[in-house]
Amino acid sequence: MIKVIQLSKQIPGGPKVLSDISFEVQPGEFVAIKGASGSGKSMLLRCLALREKWNSGTYIVDGVDIFKKGFSGTMKVRREMAYLEEKPSLIPNRTALKNVLIGAAYQTPAWRRVTGMVRNDDYMGAMDMIEKMGLLEKAHQKGGQLSGGEKQRIAVARALVHGATTLLADEPVSGLDPHAAEQVLSDLQRMCRIQGISVIAVMHQGDWAERFADRTIGLNNGKIVLDIKGRRMTEREKLLL
Numbered sequence: 688m689i690k691v692i693q694l695s696k697q698i699p700g701g702p703k704v705l706s707d708i709s710f711e712v713q714p715g716e717f718v719a720i721k722g723a724s725g726s727g728k729s730m731l732l733r734c735l736a737l738r739e740k741w742n743s744g745t746y747i748v749d750g751v752d753i754f755k756k757g758f759s760g761t762m763k764v765r766r767e768m769a770y771l772e773e774k775p776s777l778i779p780n781r782t783a784l785k786n787v788l789i790g791a792a793y794q795t796p797a798w799r800r801v802t803g804m805v806r807n808d809d810y811m812g813a814m815d816m817i818e819k820m821g822l823l824e825k826a827h828q829k830g831g832q833l834s835g836g837e838k839q840r841i842a843v844a845r846a847l848v849h850g851a852t853t854l855l856a857d858e859p860v861s862g863l864d865p866h867a868a869e870q871v872l873s874d875l876q877r878m879c880r881i882q883g884i885s886v887i888a889v890m891h892q893g894d895w896a897e898r899f900a901d902r903t904i905g906l907n908n909g910k911i912v913l914d915i916k917g918r919r920m921t922e923r924e925k926l927l928l
């Protein structure tokens with residue numbers, strides 16, 4: 688379980704972009720973050736991934752107080768929380784499989800990377816993730832030859848290949864056509880339901896959040912103004928974003 692208590696973030700010498708953010712996310716929950724442009728959605732994800740320093744707040748992951756643990760807390764977040772940036776890129780002339788294996792590169796000794804030899808375990812793990820994203824038949828196709836939706840699904844496989852339990856995804860369907868977006872989101876939904884992976888995704892456009900997420904957290908001006916579970920947003924609530 689992830690627990691965020693009173694997270695605040697101020698840009699050095701600039702504005703406060705997140706104020707008193709508190710929420711919990713259960714294993715297997717699919718949480719959508721919504722809010723107008725500039726409301727702090729990407730900043731919130733980057734803070735959860737520890738890509739941005741928090742000014743204040745408490746961060747508890749599986750019962751571990753991350754900031755109290757220092758370096759080992761940071762390593763826990765790096766291990767357990769996979770971050771998928773908006774429009775991730777694949778290496779176009781490498782296969783989908785190689786692109787996923789690169790996701791595990793920091794766990795691979797330099798000599799293996801130089802010789803290009805891949806551990807059987809890594810190979811199996813990468814193929815397993817590609818299969819979970821429904822793309823086994825594309826594993827040996829070059830990254831540059833995949834469609835936008837397939838690239839995104841391979842990027843999800845690459846982000847999760849080290850065994851992360853949470854995916855932090857910034858606009859995972861931006862720029863995709865509706866069919867591809869639907870496939871990406873239903874894969875993510877399946878991962879939550881079957882494998883208990885938690886997904887926290889910025890999904891501001893359209894009604895994707897309502898259709899695929901279990902819960903919607905709404906931000907306005909760096910503050911949580913909505914936290915809705917198991918139902919659609921009312922028209923009045925939409926006006927708060």
Ligand SMILES: Nc1ncnc2c1ncn2[C@@H]1O[C@H](COP(=O)(O)OP(=O)(O)OP(=O)(O)O)[C@@H](O)[C@H]1O
Nearest residue numbers: 698701704722723724725726727728729730731891
């Ligand atoms: N490095 C920075 N320096 C100054 N201001 C920043 C920086 N990063 C973010 N901000 C500001 O923080 C606020 C929140 O930014 P953030 O990128 O989280 O917004 P967002 O809700 O994701 O917007 P969008 O939907 O347009 O991507 C914005 O006002 C932005 O200008």
